[in-house]
Amino acid sequence: MQVIRDDGSLDPKLDPGLSIDRVVALYKAMVRTRVIDDRLQKIQRQGRIAFHVGSLGEEAAIIGSAAALRDRDWVVPCYREVGALLWRGYPLQKYIDHMYGNAGDPLRGRQMPDHTFSKVHRYLSVSAPIGTQIPQAVGLAMAAKKRGQDECVGVFFGDGATSSNDFHAAMNFAGVYRAPVLFLCRNNGYAISLRTEDQTAVRTLAEKAAAYRVPASRIDGNDVLAVWRAVREGVQRASEGGGPSFIELMTYRLGGHSTSDDPRIYRKQEEVDAWRRADPLLRLRKHIEQEDVWTDDLDADWLSVCEAEVKACVQRAEQKPPSELRDLFTDVYEAQPWHLREQETQCLEGPRAKDEEDES
Numbered sequence: 001m002q003v004i005r006d007d008g009s010l011d012p013k014l015d016p017g018l019s020i021d022r023v024v025a026l027y028k029a030m031v032r033t034r035v036i037d038d039r040l041q042k043i044q045r046q047g048r049i050a051f052h053v054g055s056l057g058e059e060a061a062i063i064g065s066a067a068a069l070r071d072r073d074w075v076v077p078c079y080r081e082v083g084a085l086l087w088r089g090y091p092l093q094k095y096i097d098h099m100y101g102n103a104g105d106p107l108r109g110r111q112m113p114d115h116t117f118s119k120v121h122r123y124l125s126v127s128a129p130i131g132t133q134i135p136q137a138v139g140l141a142m143a144a145k146k147r148g149q150d151e152c153v154g155v156f157f158g159d160g161a162t163s164s165n166d167f168h169a170a171m172n173f174a175g176v177y178r179a180p181v182l183f184l185c186r187n188n189g190y191a192i193s194l195r196t197e198d199q200t201a202v203r204t205l206a207e208k209a210a211a212y213r214v215p216a217s218r219i220d221g222n223d224v225l226a227v228w229r230a231v232r233e234g235v236q237r238a239s240e241g242g243g244p245s246f247i248e249l250m251t252y253r254l255g256g257h258s259t260s261d262d263p264r265i266y267r268k269q270e271e272v273d274a275w276r277r278a279d280p281l282l283r284l285r286k287h288i289e290q291e292d293v294w295t296d297d298l299d300a301d302w303l304s305v306c307e308a309e310v311k312a313c314v315q316r317a318e319q320k321p322p323s324e325l326r327d328l329f330t331d332v333y334e335a336q337p338w339h340l341r342e343q344e345t346q347c348l349e350g351p352r353a354k355d356e357e358d359e360s
């Protein structure tokens, strides 16, 4: 499905009818996510943060899905979806603090960068082992259904995850119990260096859903309105008791898998250039320009607002002290149990103190 044509016009039969203000908000969120990505990539290269996993080129798939879910619905992320968390109003400063693992990091530096979460924003923590979040999402959806709550769960994962055991177990459960879950598969062409066609024999990932009687669709994932429409249809189905949906979002990872990857080793520049021309931001910008609500000046202004915001957050993050070692033992239970108190004392004394004790 495609709603925004390459020339920026809309297919009137498929237009989901969002207000133009809402469409501009989607564009602004996509630009903001890209600016954040770009800045984090640069400061990682300067050795100021350890790692970043971005969403360059996949912004429409992520922001469009987040916008179509309702506030009471849950987002179960893979690891590229911080744009969805920010869309829900998560403070950028907290995210940047997390990237530094400093004293402002809600995870106290105990996780890898880009593995954040927020309970109040109904955004689950990242489970790095591929596919493990998918059965968790189905469990969450089944819990909501059992409680009679009108809530559904949008779970993100990549094409590679559809070859994991957890994907199949989760799809089976969701199919049998008609769980109110949306399987949001970002088919970005690669699982790190492995091309989608080399890791599965099927022609489309959407057809895997048929085996579990889960309704599936294949969407232009670089078209934010097509994504919105497909996800909102899935939300409605789930809300009316119709159970799960699988949505294959066709997109492309324009950057490396993460800052630890060099994609030039396994893919051709011509392929990347072709997808750059299909950049989701360019197509949406064309559309809002045609609607006379966006101009080059507005674009430049918004870009500098986002850049200034990220720069200020980075500066503040770099002034904060690191997470405290003590937090490892105190920030676990409301009341610290005796064994953690003992470990805290030993740890703060340090291994040298222990060695000296042994020698004496």
Ligand SMILES: Cc1ncc(C[n+]2csc(CCOP(=O)(O)OP(=O)(O)O)c2C)c(N)n1
Pocket: 078, 080, 128, 129, 130, 157, 158, 159, 160, 161, 162, 186, 188, 190, 191, 192, 253, 257
């Ligand atoms: C079980 C497991 N095996 C290997 C890895 C290393 N790994 C991290 S991301 C990744 C590729 C995932 O690809 P995909 O599911 O397509 O998501 P994408 O990164 O493209 O968004 C791999 C193999 C892992 N995290 N977990």
